Amino acid sequence: MWRHRLETFLPTYKATRVIVEVVAESTPQSLLQAYIFVRVMAGVGVDQLAEHVAIMEEASILPISIAISALNLLKVWAELLLGARTAGVPMQAWLLQIWEMGAGKLPLDAIRRGTIKELVWYRAMTDAEWSMLVDAFLQNTSLVKVDLGAEQGGKLTDEQIASLADALGKGALPNLTVLWLQQNRSHPQIVAACEPRDIDIA
Numbered sequence: 302m303w304r305h306r307l308e309t310f311l312p313t314y315k316a317t318r319v320i321v322e323v324v325a326e327s328t329p330q331s332l333l334q335a336y337i338f339v340r341v342m343a344g345v346g347v348d349q350l351a352e353h354v355a356i357m358e359e360a361s362i363l364p365i366s367i368a369i370s371a372l373n374l375l376k377v378w379a380e381l382l383l384g385a386r387t388a389g390v391p392m393q394a395w396l397l398q399i400w401e402m403g404a405g406k407l408p409l410d411a412i413r414r415g416t417i418k419e420l421v422w423y424r425a426m427t428d429a430e431w432s433m434l435v436d437a438f439l440q441n442t443s444l445v446k447v448d449l450g451a452e453q454g455g456k457l458t459d460e461q462i463a464s465l466a467d468a469l470g471k472g473a474l475p476n477l478t479v480l481w482l483q484q485n486r487s488h489p490q491i492v493a494a495c496e497p498r499d500i501d502i503a
Contacts (some may be wrong), residue, residue: 416445466490
């Protein structure tokens with residue numbers, strides 16, 4: 302139990318940590334460095350040159366630090382944009398999902414990275430969450446059991462069933478052996494997608 306929780310938590314923590322570091326640490330630090338650099342350079346005059354030589358030498362490295370922080374910010378933004386486009390959801394929904402992963406929501410990052418072997422999820426999902434989950438399934442190679450039992454979360458919609466069946470038909474979850482859908486277990490599209498791969502439907 303604890304091992305499963307740890308395997309789920311670590312990738313989730315990493316995905317959330319990156320955004321927190323950029324927003325709460327890197328960006329404010331870069332703004333402070335830019336302010337210090339401008340103040341130092343603007344305060345240097347003929348009469349003050351001797352007094353500011355030491356400070357100028359230290360401040361001369363600030364543009365390099367600011368440039369590195371800016372590149373890191375662009376890298377994180379590009380990764381977020383690519384993730385949202387790949388999942389087919391708006392950037393706002395993608396950012397919200399990453400943030401909520403830290404609060405025990407869908408472990409999408411752990412699914413994508415293939416660090417967990419079982420997924421048990423009973424809560425109802427929004428269309429955006431479902432779209433991201435199916436995208437994560439397409440990238441996963443570790444899940445052996447997926448339990449999307451609808452007793453507590455409500456029956457899956459026909460659109461959700463169709464997208465899941467389509468993903469399975471495209472080779473998603475190649476190591477999957479058990480798929481728990483309960484109310485949806487006899488859906489024709491699911492049966493057609495699982496039978497060729499000998500996936501047990503419950």
